[in-house]
Amino acid sequence: MKVVLNFLKLSALLAVFLFISCSDDDDGTTDPPMEETTTIVDLAIDTADLSILVEALTAANLVETLQADGPFTVFAPTNEAFTAFLAANNFASLSEVPNDLLTDVLLNHVVSGTNLSSSLSTGYVSSLSTAGADGRNLSLFIDTASGVVINGVATVTNADNEADNGVVHIVNSVIGLPNIVDHAVANGALSSLVGALTTDNNTTFTDLLSSDTNVYTVFAPVNDAFTAFTNPNDNDINSVLSYHVIPGAAVSSDQLMNMYVSTVATNADGDNLNQYISTDDGVLINGTSSVVIADVIATNGVIHAVDGVIDLPTVTTFAVADATFAPLVAALTEGTPATDFVSVLNGEGPFTVFAPTDTAFQALLDSNMEWNSVTDIDEALLTSVLQHHVVTPGNVRSSDLTNPGDTSPSTLEDDAIKITLPGTGDNIADVTDGAGNTDIGIVVVDVQANNGVIHVLNKVMIPDTTN
Structure with missing residues (x-):
């Protein structure tokens, strides 16, 4: 009898609970029934062929991440893909994969936003993995030329599995963490570069740019660039390729400015060649090559x-x-038509050029009321002045100068200048010109070209006009 009574009491309490739960709100409306939410994790759990992915997400503590609002796009490797990944990397089981590596690899399959297959297009997107250089988000290359292929290694086999917090595309391979070479190989628009890097089974560049002991910034010419390149100076192609690589820094587009950088390429003396990067209108290298795709992170x-x-x-x-030298260029061309300075300074050299800035030339013009531009200067005088800024033969770098002390090289004008290290004030070095002027300073040193080196001056040097 007690059992029956207890049962009746329990039933009554349940009825009251249900009545309260389903009763009208204060505004007279009835609460709708709770809707179930299907997250990306739920979808993966319900897909038998993604069981290892679920196990991996659990091991890497990423389940809550992919249960969050997102939205996310997940390229989800199958069990077979994970098995192949483990075998290729000599892991007997998922438990042997270091947790930080597992986390980076898994997040490299996740992109922000809901990207259905109809909205995917060929190009780069950022994954959530921060295994990129300097902790940046790794890039993924999406190729939609034939289906959807990611980084050249994983093909979407089952697209557009939608969840409430995003979408899952099932792929047939695990997407590894790409280095620079991996990215170059994945993008068909860089196939000519890859071919040039590996011609005659050359592994110098692939070994260098696959290394994880250093970081690099690579300016990678697209296929059309290689087609148009005629190598007019008959330079060694490996040196040209090396000239596209900046060692020691992963410089993103927002870090670029008007600047000189040092490359892997060297001159005959083993001095690393510079590039000049201009950001006044896009990103331009040496005034000839523009960046068309930026920030592919490896x-x-x-x-x-x-x-x-x-x-x-x-x-x-x-x-x-370098626009800083615009007046110098005008002097070398328009101001001295009888002397083909451009051909001379494009020659074999090597030359050491002391290059006055635009401010330095303006000060020279201001010193004579009759001069409004460099072309107003008497051509014979201007020719003599320009020759006074070139030392040859020799690639005289700052490390070749006496420090401390004086170095007195001869110029093309047949008189000497005196360079004194260390300089005074903001000068790296002080200079005495042929006319005896001592208020001249070198403000930038060692801008290295293939046929010589440039040092930048804050004042135009005047030769000894009495000899």
């Missing part, structure tokens, strides 16, 4: 695709590319 650096092969520079390359 584990060991960054790639910026460019629309032109960047040839090895001469000293005139930098003079023309």
